[in-house]
Amino acid sequence: MDTKNVIAAISLSAAVIIIYALFFGPSPEQIKKSQEQKNQITQNSETPSLDASQATSKISRKEAIEENERIKFENENIKGSISLIGGTIDDLIFKKYTKTLNGNDQIVLLNPKKFIDGYFVETGWVTNNKNIDLPDANTLWILEGNNKLSPNNPIKLVWNNNQGIRFEKNIKIDNQFLFTVDQRIINNSEKTYNFYPYGQIIRNKAPQVTNFYILHEGLIGVFDEQLVEQDYEDIKEKKFSKNTKSGWLGITDKYWITTLIPEKNKEFRADFDFKNKFRANFIETNPIEIGANSSDSSKIKIIIAAKEVDVIDGYAENSDIDKFDLAIDWGWFYFFTKNFFFAIDYFFKLTGNFGIAIILITVCIRIVFFPLANYSFRSMAKMKVLQPEMTRLKELHKDDKMKLQQETMALYKKEKVNPVSGCLPVFIQIPFFFAIYKVLFVTLEMRHQPFFGWIKDLSERDPTSIFNLFGLIPWDPPSFLIIGVWPCLMGLSMYIQQKLNPAPPDPIQAKIFMFFPLFLTVILAPFPSGLVIYWTFNNILTMAQQVIIMKRTTVKTV
Numbered sequence: 001m002d003t004k005n006v007i008a009a010i011s012l013s014a015a016v017i018i019i020y021a022l023f024f025g026p027s028p029e030q031i032k033k034s035q036e037q038k039n040q041i042t043q044n045s046e047t048p049s050l051d052a053s054q055a056t057s058k059i060s061r062k063e064a065i066e067e068n069e070r071i072k073f074e075n076e077n078i079k080g081s082i083s084l085i086g087g088t089i090d091d092l093i094f095k096k097y098t099k100t101l102n103g104n105d106q107i108v109l110l111n112p113k114k115f116i117d118g119y120f121v122e123t124g125w126v127t128n129n130k131n132i133d134l135p136d137a138n139t140l141w142i143l144e145g146n147n148k149l150s151p152n153n154p155i156k157l158v159w160n161n162n163q164g165i166r167f168e169k170n171i172k173i174d175n176q177f178l179f180t181v182d183q184r185i186i187n188n189s190e191k192t193y194n195f196y197p198y199g200q201i202i203r204n205k206a207p208q209v210t211n212f213y214i215l216h217e218g219l220i221g222v223f224d225e226q227l228v229e230q231d232y233e234d235i236k237e238k239k240f241s242k243n244t245k246s247g248w249l250g251i252t253d254k255y256w257i258t259t260l261i262p263e264k265n266k267e268f269r270a271d272f273d274f275k276n277k278f279r280a281n282f283i284e285t286n287p288i289e290i291g292a293n294s295s296d297s298s299k300i301k302i303i304i305a306a307k308e309v310d311v312i313d314g315y316a317e318n319s320d321i322d323k324f325d326l327a328i329d330w331g332w333f334y335f336f337t338k339n340f341f342f343a344i345d346y347f348f349k350l351t352g353n354f355g356i357a358i359i360l361i362t363v364c365i366r367i368v369f370f371p372l373a374n375y376s377f378r379s380m381a382k383m384k385v386l387q388p389e390m391t392r393l394k395e396l397h398k399d400d401k402m403k404l405q406q407e408t409m410a411l412y413k414k415e416k417v418n419p420v421s422g423c424l425p426v427f428i429q430i431p432f433f434f435a436i437y438k439v440l441f442v443t444l445e446m447r448h449q450p451f452f453g454w455i456k457d458l459s460e461r462d463p464t465s466i467f468n469l470f471g472l473i474p475w476d477p478p479s480f481l482i483i484g485v486w487p488c489l490m491g492l493s494m495y496i497q498q499k500l501n502p503a504p505p506d507p508i509q510a511k512i513f514m515f516f517p518l519f520l521t522v523i524l525a526p527f528p529s530g531l532v533i534y535w536t537f538n539n540i541l542t543m544a545q546q547v548i549i550m551k552r553t554t555v556k557t558v
Contacts, residue, residue: 064112069140071157073149073534077174077306080110082149086137087157088113089179090120094256094306095296101448101457107118107484109256109304116205118277119251121258123169123181123196123300126283132193133161151175160167164189167287175371177305178315184297187290195288199260200281201251206232207255215329219272220257220281221249222323228273242274246322249280255444261301261319307444309341329442333431340435340444348445354458355451358436358534365432366541371547386411392410429538433531440528453531455486458530464488483525486532491521500546543550 017501059067070081070091080092092110099105111117125134135141141157149155149171157169160354170182183197207216209232218231223244230240249270251258261283262268268282290296301319305311307328316324343364347357366373388412397404440446454464462471462484467477470485486538494517 025219037096038361042376058116059114059314061108061111061115061117064115064118067114068112071143071147071149071155073173075151075173077176078304082155082171083112084141084157086122086139086417087124087135087141088120088137089302089304090118091487092304093100097255097306097444097447103235107256109253110257113202113204116204117207117257117440118202120301121201121260121304122201123183123302124199124553125167125183125185125197127193127287129193129197133163135159135161135167137367149173154501163191170347174316174535176311177303178319179302179304180296181300183300183304184295185288185290186295187294190292192289192291195290196283196285197263197300198281198283199262199300199302200279201249201260203251203278206278214331214438215254217253218251219249219278220252220327221247221270221272221280223247223249223270225322227323227326232274232278235272235274235278237405238488239274241256241269243267243269243285248324249282249319251278251280252307252329252482255307255447256303257303257307259303259305259324259327261303261321261324264320265297266298272376307340309345309443309445331438333435335436336431337435337515341439341445344436344439345445354446354449355455355530355533358458358530359434359537362534362541364536365429366545373542374549375506420432433535436534437528440530446528449530451529455529455533456532459528461526462529479526482490483522486529487521490524490536490539491517493536493543494520497539497543497546500543 002261005369009178044555064475066556069084071083071084073079078092079095080089082089083091090110090112092108094109095106099107110119110121113120122137124136127134141159144156145307146155146159154170154538155171157171159167159444161167164187166185166186168184170184172182173182174180181199185195187193203511207217215490216229216231218229219235219240220229220230223242228240228242228460236241245267246264247270248261249272250257252258260280260547262282262284264286267286268284270280270282272278278313284298284387289297299319305327308451309328312327315321325338326334330539340361344354344357344361347355347360351357351360390408393404393407393411397407440459447457449458450456451458455462463482464484465482466488467481467483498513499519524535
């Protein structure tokens, strides 16, 4: 990659963004007004509020789990338990994923509310009638029937309020990550009541997040087909609330997500707030009226998932959940990035190695843009051949810049050279570079995927370092000195490629460009090793093509 063109491409990209923001983007007043409208809370709604108060204590997770009676659940992907106190899902472990590469500690996502890292899901009913006793977070439910929840064995929890009203929770689980809670109220009294079904996800404290612009972690939802993402810090500052006719909501981590999917065709109000704890909840805005000696129900879907692409897309399609595929943060260039993942995944299924899949994708990209690159390299090759003539013109017209410019342009025209053509391949490579970075960074499929040798995880940096001679010296350098083999190979390939390109006429510029490969080596050393491998092989293929073009390119100068 021509380093001059890299700088030019980055500068032009920044200019486009700035110009768009200045002349086409919304004004600060419009942004503020839009945000106020988006966060507006309906003041006249008669829908009751949900109490967010929950007690915590300094006890271990094991103690918190053993404190309550529980119903265990398990399928092929998850295991855990449901507390009979409150009927909450507050203990969930992913069976197929571990915290560290080759580790034995499985990923724990949900925790009981009294644990410091409490993270749990509640469902239930509220009403405006203060004379009715309702089940709440402290209610002890009674189990009827099966004593373990599995794909073929649903469970039933019941509670009677001694006012002639019976509450039931019928809970099912599929073989992946979906819980279905069918809440039923049986009114055996002689009165008519109104009830509002709700669901809420509560997290005692914010986890350690990536804090990087490329990924959203926090509260998320799709309301009336509009994606809403609120960071933990955003919610601390201001509550979000919206009345909507469709959608879903939840809390997302980098690789895991907990979501609530309200019943179809039921209007609801969604709230994201922070009152000592983070909370994402919904409550239906139209009450369910249950007459004397009758019953009714509400169905809530809860997906607590590892964000595997096939799984998320499968739920979006099979359960007809609006834009549920956005649970994976594909970014602004959604269609390009997601399809790029499918291409890599296709080669992975052929080869069984994501590293080889990345190399094959690199080859395919070079083949597709081979003619365009040929045009660019032919022009750069001519530019390099013309360097002596351009130096002669510079010496000849050193006191007349206008004349020098005219003669230079005439030379370009005569030899059919376009000095800016080298930028075109760079512009084309930028979206692919960011797409593969996004795929490596956000997709669970790339996590803990090995390449060859010392690269055990393509989504992590190269663990070796030149400062301990790649492990030959028994010393562990600090993180900022971990510059591995692959970043060094990438920097070397950029340096060699730089020598194939025309040298800048300005000596100061030439010195700056000379250090550019070293600069990028240091900058990209912490990046995912899969990205560095992609760039290294892209440089090698580019050099091969460039050398062939240069050998075939000649110009006639006078």
